[in-house]
Amino acid sequence: MPSKARLLIVDDEASTLATLSRAFRLTGHEATVCDNADRALELAKANNFDLIFSDVVMPAKNGLVFLEELRSAGVTTPVVMMSGQAHIEMAVRATKLGALDFLEKPVSSDKLLLTVENVLKLQRLESENFQLRQRMGKYEIVWAGEAMKNVMAQLERVAVTDTRVCILGETGTGKELIARTIHDKSPRASGPFVALNCAAIPAELIESELFGHEKGSFTGAANRHIGKFEQAEHGTLFLDEIGDMPLPMQAKLLRVLEEGEIERIGASKSVHVDVRVVVATHRNLQVLVHEGKFRQDLFHRIYVFPLILPPLRERRDDIPSLIEHFVDQVCRQNSWKPAKCTSDAVIALQNYSWPGNVRELRNMIERLLLLAPRDSNEIGLQTVESVLMPSAETRTPGSISGSGTLAARVENFERETINAELKRTGFHVTNAAKNLGLERSHLYKKAEQLGIDVRKQRRDDEFKQE
Numbered sequence: 001m002p003s004k005a006r007l008l009i010v011d012d013e014a015s016t017l018a019t020l021s022r023a024f025r026l027t028g029h030e031a032t033v034c035d036n037a038d039r040a041l042e043l044a045k046a047n048n049f050d051l052i053f054s055d056v057v058m059p060a061k062n063g064l065v066f067l068e069e070l071r072s073a074g075v076t077t078p079v080v081m082m083s084g085q086a087h088i089e090m091a092v093r094a095t096k097l098g099a100l101d102f103l104e105k106p107v108s109s110d111k112l113l114l115t116v117e118n119v120l121k122l123q124r125l126e127s128e129n130f131q132l133r134q135r136m137g138k139y140e141i142v143w144a145g146e147a148m149k150n151v152m153a154q155l156e157r158v159a160v161t162d163t164r165v166c167i168l169g170e171t172g173t174g175k176e177l178i179a180r181t182i183h184d185k186s187p188r189a190s191g192p193f194v195a196l197n198c199a200a201i202p203a204e205l206i207e208s209e210l211f212g213h214e215k216g217s218f219t220g221a222a223n224r225h226i227g228k229f230e231q232a233e234h235g236t237l238f239l240d241e242i243g244d245m246p247l248p249m250q251a252k253l254l255r256v257l258e259e260g261e262i263e264r265i266g267a268s269k270s271v272h273v274d275v276r277v278v279v280a281t282h283r284n285l286q287v288l289v290h291e292g293k294f295r296q297d298l299f300h301r302i303y304v305f306p307l308i309l310p311p312l313r314e315r316r317d318d319i320p321s322l323i324e325h326f327v328d329q330v331c332r333q334n335s336w337k338p339a340k341c342t343s344d345a346v347i348a349l350q351n352y353s354w355p356g357n358v359r360e361l362r363n364m365i366e367r368l369l370l371l372a373p374r375d376s377n378e379i380g381l382q383t384v385e386s387v388l389m390p391s392a393e394t395r396t397p398g399s400i401s402g403s404g405t406l407a408a409r410v411e412n413f414e415r416e417t418i419n420a421e422l423k424r425t426g427f428h429v430t431n432a433a434k435n436l437g438l439e440r441s442h443l444y445k446k447a448e449q450l451g452i453d454v455r456k457q458r459r460d461d462e463f464k465q466e
Contacts, residue, residue: 004028005050005116010040010066011082012058016105020053023109029116037066044075051119053112056083056090064090067097078119082107141174141181142325145317147310151178158305159185164257166242166302167280169309172357175280176240178309183236188276191235196228199244206249208265211256217266229262232275242302243283243294254298277302312354312361314445319350322358326365327379337377339369344381351410352388415450418443422454429454 009020012035021031032047034040037058044052052070056063067079081094084105091102101115143152158165159182167175176195183193201209212227228237239245245253256262257277261270279302288294312319323341331338341349354360367387368379418436425431433443447454 004030005120006048007031007116008040008043008047008049008052008077009033010037010052010054010058010063011035012055016055020112023112024116027113037061037063037069040066041069041073041075044070044077045073049077050123051116052077052079054079054081056081056094057085064094064097067094067099071098078123080115080119140325141177142321143315143318144321145315147315148318151307151309154305154307155182156185158182158307160187162186162276164276164302164304165278166285166304166306167278167309168285168306169280169282170311170357171282172359173309173311174358175282175309176238178307179236179238179240179278179280182278183238183276186236186276188235192232193236193238194228194232195238195240197240199241203246203249206246207252210249210253211262212264214264214266217264221266224264227262227264229256229273229275230271232273234274236276236278239277239279241281241283242279243281243285243288247293247295250295250298254295254301257298257301312357316350319361320346322361323349323365326362327369329362330366330369336369339372339377339379341368341379341384342381345379345384348381348384348388353410353414411450414446415452418447418450418452422452427454 005024007024007029009017009024009031011017011020011033014035017033017035021033024031032043032049034043037054038061040052040054043049054063054066058066063081063083067081070077070079078100079098080101080103081091081099082103082105083090094102100119103111103115141148141152143149155178165179165182167178169175179195180193183189196209198206208225208227210227210229212225212230213221215221215224239253256273259270260274261272263270285294285299285303289296289299323346327339327341330336349361349364356363364387365379368383371387372379372383418432421432421436422429425435429443430440433440436443438446444454
């Protein structure tokens with residue numbers, strides 16, 4: 001909230017308007033004056049005032065009627081009533097109508113200014129409280145099934161320590177959300193949470209982003225820059241996509257983790273830092289180490305407590321709760337009326353494969369809310385199918401077709417695709433998984449879910465060949 005307020009003063013006495021407006025303007029506030037309630041009502045509806053001062057006794061329409069009309073018109077600006085003929089009954093009625101305060105004339109300048117200051121503080125607190133509620137909603141972990149129950153149990157155990165955590169999971173599974181929760185549940189919660197996506201920063205800039213630089217240390221360094229490590233002092237530094245960090249930078253990060261000191265570019269001495277480092281990646285770090293793309297010594301420094309996030313397709317029990325959460329979140333953020341998904345729409349979404357994981361689900365919910373019929377507050381199956389199913393004009397050979405529910409069609413398509421790839425590779429599971437872009441273990445799990453007995457089919461195929 002600003003420290004200076006926009007005020008509307010309503011009084012039928014010109015001398016009062018002049019005195020009050022001058023007092024407010026001398027202290028930097030912006031004061032608009034009006035000598036009748038009808039005009040004041042129009043001004044209040046058309047402008048975003050921080051506070052309205054209104055006299056009670058005015059000709060044609062008194063201040064209490066004005067206050068009542070303000071509230072009826074949906075104007076929520078705080079109102080302070082003033083009167084030289086004040087009595088208890090008048091003050092009680094004004095309070096019941098929603099007046100923030102009731103002042104008896106003549107009012108001293110100090111009292112008026114203190115009233116404005118208190119209103120600004122109250123509005124600032126309300127704004128901060130609203131932002132906090134929004135933040136809590138935005139960063140809330142929603143789960144119901146066993147897969148995330150195990151993750152949360154591990155999170156609770158490691159969060160209260162200073163142990164380095166390596167969060168592993170596919171893109172969109174919520175790795176930064178988990179990192180924030182670890183920070184919020186740690187003894188460092190009162191400190192800052194600072195995030196850096198290592199894949200999003202050019203290789204030549206990442207050192208400056210992490211460690212900072214001194215003025216004039218390189219072309220374009222017009223001022224000293226404080227890096228992420230120093231920004232996260234006494235808090236948590238989250239390094240997302242650590243697997244994409246360039247090898248030269250990995251060596252410098254290793255030194256910081258070992259010694260607890262950073263050195264800004266162009267500086268002559270090191271700076272001690274007290275920071276907990278949490279990292280995340282969608283890559284297989286052990287494979288990167290084997291390929292020489294990730295330092296083994298750094299791997300052992302950051303891979304102290306791996307926390308593996310399951311993809312959304314492996315936590316389908318959570319999808320109904322996530323849908324409800326995202327529908328509520330999107331509606332509140334856009335000031336839309338509350339909505340919900342029908343049960344058959346939820347089932348259809350629950351059976352989709354979600355290659356983009358939770359992030360894709362959240363974006364899908366926003367799209368569905370935009371596409372849902374305007375005269376309804378429900379997302380129905382027809383709306384879901386219109387988004388998930390390709391139209392007849394755009395459908396390509398081999399895409400989902402036939403009859404039955406959306407879930408049945410998707411499941412049938414996945415079963416046919418896996419069976420076809422297994423046969424094409426001679427039931428070589430590793431090659432089939434590679435061609436489908438899956439981990440070998442995930443292909444086995446998926447096949448089991450779809451009722452495909454890979455070993456039996458391999459034996460049958462070998463028998464036929466004999």
